[in-house]
Amino acid sequence: MYRSHTCGELRTPDIGTRVILSGWVQKVRDKGFVVWVDLRDRYGITQLVFDEQRTTATLLAEARKLGREFVIQVHGEVIERTSKNPQLSTGDIEILVSEIKILNPALLPPFTIEDDTDGGTDLRMKYRYLDIRRNPIKNNLIFRSKVAMEVRKYLSEQGFIEVETPYLIKSTPEGARDFVVPSRMNQGQFYALPQSPQTFKQLLMVGGLDKYFQIVKCFRDEDLRADRQPEFTQIDCEMAFVEQEDVLNAFEGLTRHLLKEIRGIEVEKFPRMTYDEAMKTYGNDKPDIRFEMRFGELNDVSQHRDFQIFNAAELVVGIAVPGGASLTRKEIDHLTDWLRRPQIGAKGMVYVRCNEDGSYKSSVDKFYDQEDLKKWAEATNAQTGDLICVLSGDTMSTRTQLSALRMEMAERLGLRNPLVFAPLWVIDFPLLEKDEETGDYHAMHHPFTSPKPGQLELLDTDPDAVRANAYDLVLNGNEIGGGSIRIHDKKMQSTMFRHLGFTEEEARAQFGFLMDAFQYGAPPHGGIAFGLDRLVAILGGQETIRDFIAFPKNNSGRDVMIDAPAPIDKAQLKELNLRLENNEG
Numbered sequence: 411m412y413r414s415h416t417c418g419e420l421r422t423p424d425i426g427t428r429v430i431l432s433g434w435v436q437k438v439r440d441k442g443f444v445v446w447v448d449l450r451d452r453y454g455i456t457q458l459v460f461d462e463q464r465t466t467a468t469l470l471a472e473a474r475k476l477g478r479e480f481v482i483q484v485h486g487e488v489i490e491r492t493s494k495n496p497q498l499s500t501g502d503i504e505i506l507v508s509e510i511k512i513l514n515p516a517l518l519p520p521f522t523i524e525d526d527t528d529g530g531t532d533l534r535m536k537y538r539y540l541d542i543r544r545n546p547i548k549n550n551l552i553f554r555s556k557v558a559m560e561v562r563k564y565l566s567e568q569g570f571i572e573v574e575t576p577y578l579i580k581s582t583p584e585g586a587r588d589f590v591v592p593s594r595m596n597q598g599q600f601y602a603l604p605q606s607p608q609t610f611k612q613l614l615m616v617g618g619l620d621k622y623f624q625i626v627k628c629f630r631d632e633d634l635r636a637d638r639q640p641e642f643t644q645i646d647c648e649m650a651f652v653e654q655e656d657v658l659n660a661f662e663g664l665t666r667h668l669l670k671e672i673r674g675i676e677v678e679k680f681p682r683m684t685y686d687e688a689m690k691t692y693g694n695d696k697p698d699i700r701f702e703m704r705f706g707e708l709n710d711v712s713q714h715r716d717f718q719i720f721n722a723a724e725l726v727v728g729i730a731v732p733g734g735a736s737l738t739r740k741e742i743d744h745l746t747d748w749l750r751r752p753q754i755g756a757k758g759m760v761y762v763r764c765n766e767d768g769s770y771k772s773s774v775d776k777f778y779d780q781e782d783l784k785k786w787a788e789a790t791n792a793q794t795g796d797l798i799c800v801l802s803g804d805t806m807s808t809r810t811q812l813s814a815l816r817m818e819m820a821e822r823l824g825l826r827n828p829l830v831f832a833p834l835w836v837i838d839f840p841l842l843e844k845d846e847e848t849g850d851y852h853a854m855h856h857p858f859t860s861p862k863p864g865q866l867e868l869l870d871t872d873p874d875a876v877r878a879n880a881y882d883l884v885l886n887g888n889e890i891g892g893g894s895i896r897i898h899d900k901k902m903q904s905t906m907f908r909h910l911g912f913t914e915e916e917a918r919a920q921f922g923f924l925m926d927a928f929q930y931g932a933p934p935h936g937g938i939a940f941g942l943d944r945l946v947a948i949l950g951g952q953e954t955i956r957d958f959i960a961f962p963k964n965n966s967g968r969d970v971m972i973d974a975p976a977p978i979d980k981a982q983l984k985e986l987n988l989r990l991e992n993n994e995g
């Protein structure tokens with residue numbers, strides 16, 4: 411038997427008990443006549459004591475030889491501590507050791523295994539197994555497991571069944587590149603790893619399973635942005651005989667259950683907002699509604715003077731930053747510089763201070779009088795003491811820039827409190843999205859999403875105007891889930907593929923199986939997928955998803971611990987009949 415108890419459970423009532431503990435040496439403190447060792451495992455830390463009076467000289471000498479992270483087993487008796495440590499749940503007791511066994515010595519770890527470690531990210535990732543011994547990461551993984559359990563519990567209770575779908579499949583377009591796997595038995599042919607189980611879950615609905623879910627890995631070969639992982643986990647769901655309303659209600663239920671069970675928070679009915687409204691009011695399709703600073707469009711009240719920059723703009727739009735009037739000229743200049751950085755790309759910023767005496771002072775006083783500025787204040791809902799920040803230019807980029815400013819100001823003002831949760835449904839997404847470079851249209855959600863009833867005809871005449879039965883769940887400015895009501899009719903699916911630029915043959919070759927299935931009695935269906943990694947991070951009050959993944963990849967998509975991706979040997983290449991251009995292989 412390695413242990414009778416864990417390192418986290420012994421308390422005062424256990425005093426006098428003989429115990430066996432196993433764990434890692436966190437720390438050795440040698441005071442000469444007495445040696446203390448902190449013994450750690452997943453459950454906590456228990457102090458071991460060796461001293462000149464009560465311990466044999468050999469045992470004391472052995473304790474002195476222990477190094478950090480040695481794996482040891484001890485036998486001993488629980489005794490009361492003379493100086494108690496109220497910080498520690500086991501702080502009232504210690505173990506007077508009678509026997510010690512080194513189960514495995516350890517090299518000195520490359521960083522300290524403490525809550526605040528001296529290890530940088532690279533080092534921590536290379537030795538992730540040591541990083542996981544630290545409380546913050548360990549607790550995140552425990553937290554993640556708890557969230558996953560609650561998801562399974564809730565969805566099963568609602569009648570969803572968990573079904574595994576294959577990982578070696580054919581491409582499913584979700585807007586990214588596929589990771590491919592060469593097939594040895596079918597040379598020259600490749601599997602694709604699923605970007606999501608989209609087509610399979612639809613086929614499960616054709617199969618009559620009615621309500622499906624799966625906590626599932628998805629793979630997308632995208633250019634990596636900060637905090638994106640090439641493989642990530644979704645809570646993937648699909649339901650038959652449902653309309654948008656049914657899906658929204660079901661998954662609002664799940665989210666509410668999680669907020670309650672995990673965070674103890676009860677949330678009212680989630681607000682809803684159309685995509686158009688979100689873009690207009692927040693410049694963003696995943697607005698953070700924990701704070702105001704709504705956009706006020708100012709075209710009507712700013713394009714009647716001689717200020718050419720505004721007159722030439724497609725959109726003039728502002729936000730009122732609470733208390734911002736007290737910013738100094740220099741601070742505002744810094745803000746403007748921040749907006750001008752290439753990452754944001756604004757040309758400049760016009761501002762208005764809303765003074766305490768009710769007057770306005772703007773950077774464009776030459777062009778606008780107090781009456782004009784008052785209208786700007788009304789449009790942006792500015793109060794005395796606020797700073798109105800105004801940007802102008804083409805609609806899309808101006809909105810994006812002002813949205814970035816809004817988030818930045820909220821961050822600086824401490825309005826993004828991670829312990830406040832503000833969910834929001836964004837609905838009525840456009841069906842299609844235009845690629846500005848090529849002019850081609852692609853599906854904004856995915857090609858299986860259905861247009862709103864009666865809008866199919868618009869595809870030929872005004873494709874930008876077609877709205878879809880597609881929705882996102884947004885939490886604190888993050889998209890945590892997205893889904894749609896699907897097409898379940900073969901003809902409509904072919905029309906859709908045609909509009910997305912597939913020839914009949916291409917559509918047939920790639921998705922013939924799905925369209926065939928639609929001919930054998932496909933029920934109306936729809937679903938959603940939540941990003942589990944991000945959801946867990948947000949519920950955990952953090953934004954970095956990497957800290958909630960046991961073995962994440964770095965920003966270049968590498969696993970620096972196992973050193974992947976890596977070349978494969980020549981024999982393997984040969985077996986697969988693959989040749990690398992720069993390699994004799």
Ligand code: ASP
Nearest residue numbers: 606608893894937938939
């Ligand atoms: N397959 C979609 C995605 O991965 C989710 C859905 O439409 O249910 O975003």
